[in-house]
Amino acid sequence: MSRYFYATIPYETVTDVEAAVRNMKDTLDNKPTTWCVVKPMINPKTIVLPTGDVIGWETGDPLNDTQIKALSDADTVYNVYAIQGGDNFTEVKEKDVSTKVNDMRKFYANWASVESYYDSQNNTHTNVTNEDMSGYV
Numbered sequence: 172m173s174r175y176f177y178a179t180i181p182y183e184t185v186t187d188v189e190a191a192v193r194n195m196k197d198t199l200d201n202k203p204t205t206w207c208v209v210k211p212m213i214n215p216k217t218i219v220l221p222t223g224d225v226i227g228w229e230t231g232d233p234l235n236d237t238q239i240k241a242l243s244d245a246d247t248v249y250n251v252y253a254i255q256g257g258d259n260f261t262e263v264k265e266k267d268v269s270t271k272v273n274d275m276r277k278f279y280a281n282w283a284s285v286e287s288y289y290d291s292q293n294n295t296h297t298n299v300t301n302e303d304m305s306g307y308v
Contacts, residue, residue: 174292177299178283188288189301195285196302202236203272206255206279209234212248212262228261242268255279280307 173181177188178195198205212228230250234242244266251268252259253275260271285304287296 175288175290177288178285182288185288189299192285192288192299192302192304195283196304199276199280199285199307201240203239203276204233204236207251207253207272207275209239209242209268209272210250212250239268239272251275253278255282277308280304 173183175182175185175188177191180191182188182191203209210230210233213231214229216227218225218227228248228250242265244264247265248262249265249268250259250261251263251271256275256278258271258275258278263271284296285299285307287298289296
């Protein structure tokens, strides 16, 4: 039976946990598709309703990690939603996507408790020491 748990995953040794912490740091820095999905909103259509007209959108294919990290301030709008946490934002301007992605990253990092691991033998939580994870929570 595994003794240590980090980000909900069991590990046998502290060395294994430390390797997982390094991987998590890389994930949080470089892999936003771990915690969110970003899709361009395309082909707007006006939908006429008795209460007033609304704009409906189709969504394009999800962006990959590299595309998300390269967004700038173009006129494109996006749907941004969290894999963990339930946030779902529509018609987000490209210049605002990174803020939403970073907010979702913080929620994910807190959910995963990236600053500590659990020792099931001693029933204690211990802060990780091999990487500074405080900037993510």
